[in-house]
Amino acid sequence: MEKAEHDLEAAISSTEEEEKGERPATDTPITTDNGSAASTREQIDIPPNVNQKLHSKGLATDNSGLVRWKSGTSAHPRRWPLFRKSYDSTVIIFMEFIMTLFSNIGSSIVPYSIEQLGVSEDIGLFYFTTLYLLGQALGGLIFPPLAESFGGRTIYTTCAFGFGAFCALVGASPTVPAVVVGRFVSGFVSAMPAVVACGSIENMWNIKARIWLVHIWIASAVLALALAPAIAIAVSESPLGWQWLFYIAAILGGLMGIACLFMQESRPSQLLRQKVQRVSRTTDFRKLSVDHQDSKPSLSTFVQEGLTMPLRLFFTEPIVFLTSIMAAIVYAVIYLFTAALPQVYEESFGYTRLQGSLVFVSIAVGICFTILPRIYDIRVACRKDAQAIEPEDKLFGFYVAAPVLAAGLWWFAFSVPPLNASASPWASICSLALLGYSIVEFDNVLSGYLCDTYASRTASALAPLSFLRAALSGTFPLFGSAMFYHLGANYAMFVLAGIATAFCAVAVLFGVFGKRIRESSPLAEKTVGMGD
Helix, strand or coil: CHHHHHHHHHHHHHHHHHHHCCCCCCCCCCCCCCCCCHHHCCCCCCCHHHHHHHHHCCEEECCCCEEEECCCCCCCHHHCCHHHHHHHHHHHHHHHHHHHHHHHCHHHHHHHHHHHHCCCHHHHHHHHHHHHHHHHHHHHHHHHHHHHHHCCHHHHHHHHHHHHHHHHHHHHCCCHHHHHHHHHHHHHHHHHHHHHHHHHHHHHCCHHHHHHHHHHHHHHHHHHHHHHHHHHHHHHHCCCCCHHHHHHHHHHHHHHHHHHHCCCCCCHHHHHHHHHHHHHHHHCCCCCEECCCCCCCCHHHHHHHHHHHHHHHHHHCHHHHHHHHHHHHHHHHHHHHHHHHHHHHHHHHCCCHHHHHHHHHHHHHHHHCCHHHHHHHHHHHCCCCHHHCCHHHHCHHHHHHHHHHHHHHHHHHCCCCCCCCCCCHHHHHHHHHHHHHHHHHHHHHHHHHHHHHCHHHHHHHHHHHHHHHHHHHHHHHHHHHHHHHHHCHHHHHHHHHHHHHHHHHHHHHHHHHHHHHHHCCCCCHHHCCCCC
């Protein structure tokens, strides 16, 4: 295994080092903050003690004072010790699991809380679920450019403590104002692990490890969605009551915040700036600088790249438009099911609320099978000629997941009453495993496709997907129950299955014309052929 990993790293090292700024300053012409070549900069004398300090911190400088990472330095996050990277990644993934779990409790606790709040079921659903996810949608636009520009450790810590504090507010003061503020703000901070975690993982791990870690990150979120209804109902029906769900969330938020304090900043550009600033202070030498790509952006640049570019990509790039809509709809279906499916099993099969919530465990079973496509992904990643890997080569999981999703939804549609009055409940429960498989694959493969296609604009390319995913997840439950009630379970599922069948056509479109569409894009063509 070590030899295979060494071969892989050797094959892609030139690409990874160039992207992360790991090459010494003398390897290639380096641009300054105003874009001029290093050769045009004023030459300065670097004192020996400054060079020594830089060397001790894993840095190197050219004769103009421009500082970059020293080649092969263990100070770079990609070369941190295994325990260090594993700890930080575990904390981030655990944050995503917990915050996603508590995003999907709203539909389940509404029947237990609306009397105390004095609101209708629809309004209660809006307060507990929709507001949380609208907050996450807003946070998904704000946190990625913040983390890319200023690093993530401090933001992770603040978000974890903030999540705990505002969950405690809901538990301690079960009133409409407290619920509205608490759920919206806790949803807002939940966007940090939901959107930025992939970038944090990319900062620390090589391509082979990232395949598994990104998979675990996404699978943990879908697992949380599947477990949330049963956990929410079990606690709500216990002597503790529904408010204790938020006390538990507050305790977990505090523990996550403490764990974040022991993380290290993994954003290479932020680390580089910090190290250069320390050297400048300790040596009183103020002529050191960093590449413009590693410097803090101006306000106009921040707005342009962080806020305007995602809109431009979504409305002008067919790849971003289609992948964002597909991934968001598939992910949001599980929130719709949380609101609508329990009534199918309660009315048609006589299940209790808790029994009806346990059918979602079938979704968790489907997650287990998503390990199989990762084996193919590893084979693709292990090609020795990294330049031969095209983004479309990594769409295999999507090509499989699209028909699996359609099959699962059609299966469910034909296996529940009233169309199939004699069906066993297990016939439809088993079909949900296909949904669990498909949700993970859609999110994993399509987000990875955007990252590969728009490598230099990854955050901007993913922002529309993240926003739509949260917005639709918050909206679907509002009409899910009504849709199943008025259309009936069978016809409501026919609508969803028809949409999933259309996604199969998009999979064919990407398979046949994906490369041509990508190469015709002025924003994507610059990243074609980049191995990592």
